[in-house]
Each structure stands twice: as structure tokens, then as C-alpha cells.
Amino acid sequence: MPRSPLVLAALASAAVPGLAPTGARAAGVEDGVGEDVDAAVVIGADGATWVVRSPTDPASGALLDREAVLLRRLGGLAGDEGLPFAVPDPAGSTPLRGGGRALVHRHLGGLPVDPADLRPGPGLSSALGQALGRLHDVPADVAEEVGLPGYTAEEHRERRLVELDRAASTGQVPPGLLSRWEKATEDVGRWRFSPCLVHGDLTPERVLADGDRVVALVEWGDARVGDPADDLAWVAVGAEPGALDTVLETYAVTRHEQPDRHLPARAQLCGEVALVRWLLHGVRLDDAGVVDDAVAMLRDLDADVGGESL
Structure with a gap:
């Protein structure tokens, strides 16, 4: 209760x-x-x-x-x-x-950041890129001290493949989307990155802003050592291209280590596959409303991407 x-x-x-x-x-x-x-x-x-x-x-x-x-x-x-x-x-x-x-x-304090409201150039988009860049530069020994889980790049890729297998088993994911995601995940060359400390579950309500400043990140229960693309996924699928470019450019300038060139594609993949997690959540709970909602969004996404590769 x-x-x-x-x-x-x-x-x-x-x-x-x-x-x-x-x-x-x-x-x-x-x-x-x-x-x-x-x-x-x-x-x-x-x-x-x-x-x-x-x-x-x-x-x-x-x-x-x-x-x-x-x-x-x-x-x-x-x-x-x-x-x-x-x-x-x-x-x-x-x-x-x-x-x-x-x-x-x-x-x-602060208000949730709606990625659709982000704009190109100086301002909140730039502040967000800097915030994530600084987070991903936190020394790895912090995660080790706390005892956070950690995954290598290959382990991360394998976890994504398992997730897609589970999605396919529901019979509810459009074949075109499964093909798009499987091709991107099976391409080993896209999964060569340096794992770092990530928040692990960033959504608009977990990134709080005041004007053009990011004032807080909250809800850290899923923090881990993993793919930096996971923290950019919500922006990749929700922001307009120009604003996303600003976030990524500022992020790259802020980081001590140059991000790998496949970071944007993996962020897009992670953002899209979030719909699969919502579907699987509904299946686990046997909640028809959640399943129907996830299926509708998957169909909309399938129509938007039109079978294109990531």
C-alpha cells in the first residue's frame, strides 16, 4: 500500500x-x-x-x-x-x-527539459551538452568505489541483441524496425567506445533546468559504467536536428576524450529501442493498455523511418 x-x-x-x-x-x-x-x-x-x-x-x-x-x-x-x-x-x-x-x-528546483523545446546555438542545448560531457568525464574509480555495475562495449552490444530477441518474440514489433535495429547492433564496428559513468535512465523529468542552465540531474538508481550514447538517447529522438547538433558539438568539445564517431547513431538506436522496453514492460505486467500504447508508437516510428538504416 x-x-x-x-x-x-x-x-x-x-x-x-x-x-x-x-x-x-x-x-x-x-x-x-x-x-x-x-x-x-x-x-x-x-x-x-x-x-x-x-x-x-x-x-x-x-x-x-x-x-x-x-x-x-x-x-x-x-x-x-x-x-x-x-x-x-x-x-x-x-x-x-x-x-x-x-x-x-x-x-x-528547476523544470523538466523537453527536448522538443531545445534550439540550436548557445543556450540550453549547449548547457546540456556540457553537462553530459562533464558527467562522462567523471573518473571511473568513482563507480568502482560505489560498486556500480559495469559493461564493456561488447557486453553492451550483446545485451542489446538479447533485448531485440525478446522484442521479436512478442510478435508485436514491425519487421522493418527489427531489421533496422539488428543491422545496427550486429555491426561490430559501431560498438567500439570507451565505457564511462552514465546516469543510465535520462528522460525529460530527470534533467531539470532554469532558463538556459541545467541545474540538476536526479533519479540515479540506474547509474552504471556503460555506453555514453545511452544518456543522449532521449535527445537524439526528441530534439530537432539543429539542436541535437549543438548538444553533440558542445559535448565533444567538453569531453577530455574525443567521442567515437558512431555515438550519434547508437544514441538514436537506444532512443528508438526504448519503445521496446515499454512494450516488454506491458507484457511482463500483462497490461493491455501499455502494450497497445507501445505497439501504436512502434507503428508510428516504423512509418517515420520508412525502412531506412541507422
């Missing part, structure tokens, strides 16, 4: 010394909070705004615990010479009956 905002406010009070809640509301995507946790925005007596997140099952609890360790490490890297954006800074946690811990951090 989901925990109510009032219950979550009480947990926040227990987790953060001196926090005296005067109000609470359910947190949503506009607050940079995903659907795999119970969450609330809590107002303190001093006017400060907090976010409290509580796991819904043991799996989400384990991810939240690991995320807290990573966030403390990344928070120390923020600044002019490090990460040009904030991450949630865990202010406290409290154990839950039945296992797991509720985690509390300050509300970071």
Missing part, C-alpha cells in the same frame, strides 16, 4: 534533525521523482522544501541505498571545475518497517 504524503512527512522528520513539517504533497515527475518509489514534497517550518523517497519493494530499496552512496560521492564533484549541475544531496535517512530506508534531500 503506498505511503501517504503525511506518513512520508513523518519519516522525513525522523530522518532529518530539526525538520518540522508544516505541509506535504505527493511528489511527481515535475519534482524529478520517478514512479518506482513513494515520494512527497515536504515543507518545513523554516520554509525549506524537502523531498522524501521511500522504496516500494526490496529491489527499489537496494537501488535507493546504492544511489545514496553515489550521490554523496558526486556531490563532492560539483563546482566550476567539476559537474556543472547539482545532484540530490542526502540529508538523512530512516529505517522502514519491513526493511529498506527512506531517503530525504532538499528540493532542487
Whole structure:
């Protein structure tokens, strides 16, 4: 049973010394909070705004615990010479009956970035490219210290092929799309990249901006060492070409290591295959509504790409 905002406010009070809640509301995507946790925005007596997140099952609890360790490490890297954006800074946690811990951090502000609103040239597109470039330059030992999972380029390619096999087994993916994706994934030459720390699940609601600045990246439960293209996928499929070019150009200038030339194609592939994950999610839950939604989007994509190769 989901925990109510009032219950979550009480947990926040227990987790953060001196926090005296005067109000609470359910947190949503506009607050940079995903659907795999119970969450609330809590107002303190001093006017400060907090976010409290509580796991819904043991799996989400384990991810939240690991995320807290990573966030403390990344928070120390923020600044002019490090990460040009904030991450949630865990202010406290409290154990839950039945296992797991509720985690509390300050509300970071900013609004979700809609890639369709990005424009070419200086501004938010450039700031986004810089933010991702700085993230992907974080030393690999940070991931090792936290114990994040990691995948080589070949392992990443093999995981993508398994994903496509599962998609094909549903019989719901247009053959033209499967062919397009399989050709791109089987081309080993496209999968020669240097793995780096990636957020792993960037979507508009997890990238928060204020005007032309990226102010925060949130929801780090899927962070890992892997393909940098995964963090660019949502932009590759959602932004207009000129804006995407600006993001990629600024990203390349920012990175210490020159990105491989197949990065844009892999980002496009990852963005398209996200529809398969939505389909498989619906199949696992036996949710006809989710399956129908995914199938409709796959058909639209098939009509848009017209059988072209990536």
C-alpha cells in the first residue's frame, strides 16, 4: 500500500534533525521523482522544501541505498571545475518497517527539459551538452568505489541483441524496425567506445533546468559504467536536428576524450529501442493498455523511418 504524503512527512522528520513539517504533497515527475518509489514534497517550518523517497519493494530499496552512496560521492564533484549541475544531496535517512530506508534531500528546483523545446546555438542545448560531457568525464574509480555495475562495449552490444530477441518474440514489433535495429547492433564496428559513468535512465523529468542552465540531474538508481550514447538517447529522438547538433558539438568539445564517431547513431538506436522496453514492460505486467500504447508508437516510428538504416 503506498505511503501517504503525511506518513512520508513523518519519516522525513525522523530522518532529518530539526525538520518540522508544516505541509506535504505527493511528489511527481515535475519534482524529478520517478514512479518506482513513494515520494512527497515536504515543507518545513523554516520554509525549506524537502523531498522524501521511500522504496516500494526490496529491489527499489537496494537501488535507493546504492544511489545514496553515489550521490554523496558526486556531490563532492560539483563546482566550476567539476559537474556543472547539482545532484540530490542526502540529508538523512530512516529505517522502514519491513526493511529498506527512506531517503530525504532538499528540493532542487528547476523544470523538466523537453527536448522538443531545445534550439540550436548557445543556450540550453549547449548547457546540456556540457553537462553530459562533464558527467562522462567523471573518473571511473568513482563507480568502482560505489560498486556500480559495469559493461564493456561488447557486453553492451550483446545485451542489446538479447533485448531485440525478446522484442521479436512478442510478435508485436514491425519487421522493418527489427531489421533496422539488428543491422545496427550486429555491426561490430559501431560498438567500439570507451565505457564511462552514465546516469543510465535520462528522460525529460530527470534533467531539470532554469532558463538556459541545467541545474540538476536526479533519479540515479540506474547509474552504471556503460555506453555514453545511452544518456543522449532521449535527445537524439526528441530534439530537432539543429539542436541535437549543438548538444553533440558542445559535448565533444567538453569531453577530455574525443567521442567515437558512431555515438550519434547508437544514441538514436537506444532512443528508438526504448519503445521496446515499454512494450516488454506491458507484457511482463500483462497490461493491455501499455502494450497497445507501445505497439501504436512502434507503428508510428516504423512509418517515420520508412525502412531506412541507422
